[in-house]
Amino acid sequence: MGEIVLARIDDRLIHGQVMTAWLQFTGGNHIVIVDDATAGDEFTKSIMSMAVPNGIKLSILGVTDGAALLKExxxxxxxxxxxxEPQTYWQLIENGVSFEEIIIGGMGSRKDRKTFYKNISATDEEKETFRKIVASGVKMKIHVIPDQGSHAIDNLL
Structure with a gap:
C-alpha cells in the first residue's frame, strides 16, 4: 500500500510552490488532483500536466474517481x-479515504470569504467543514511552505 505524503487545500492546485518546495519536502511521486470542475476541463488538465516535472505521475479526477484511486x-x-476546497476532502472522507492530516496552503480572498488567519480566507461553510473534518479525527493546520512554521486551526474555529 502506498502512502499519502501530503493532503493540501490550495485554490491554485499546482503552482511553483507546490512543485518546488512541497514535492522535494515530501518525496512525492504521484500528484492526485481531486476537483470535479478541473477533471472535466481538458484545457486546464493539459496546462496542469505541463507544470508537473518529468517522472512525477499526475491524475486529475472528480471526487468519486479520486476516492476510488486513493483507496487503492x-x-x-x-x-x-x-x-x-475543504468540502472536497470531506467528500473523500465520506467515501472512505483516510487522512492523518490535511493542510491549508492557499485559500485566497473572495467576495464570500472573510479572513481566517493572516492571508487565508474562508466562508462560514468552509469553517464548518473544517470543524467536521477535525471532529472526524483528522488533524488540520495552516502550513503555506515547508520551511515556515505551521499553525493548528483548532483554536481558530
Missing amino acids: IPGNEKVIVLAK
Whole structure:
C-alpha cells in the first residue's frame, strides 16, 4: 500500500510552490488532483500536466474517481493530494479515504470569504467543514511552505 505524503487545500492546485518546495519536502511521486470542475476541463488538465516535472505521475479526477484511486494506492507511490476546497476532502472522507492530516496552503480572498488567519480566507461553510473534518479525527493546520512554521486551526474555529 502506498502512502499519502501530503493532503493540501490550495485554490491554485499546482503552482511553483507546490512543485518546488512541497514535492522535494515530501518525496512525492504521484500528484492526485481531486476537483470535479478541473477533471472535466481538458484545457486546464493539459496546462496542469505541463507544470508537473518529468517522472512525477499526475491524475486529475472528480471526487468519486479520486476516492476510488486513493483507496487503492499502489505500494510504490507517495501521493500528494490537492483540492481547492475543504468540502472536497470531506467528500473523500465520506467515501472512505483516510487522512492523518490535511493542510491549508492557499485559500485566497473572495467576495464570500472573510479572513481566517493572516492571508487565508474562508466562508462560514468552509469553517464548518473544517470543524467536521477535525471532529472526524483528522488533524488540520495552516502550513503555506515547508520551511515556515505551521499553525493548528483548532483554536481558530
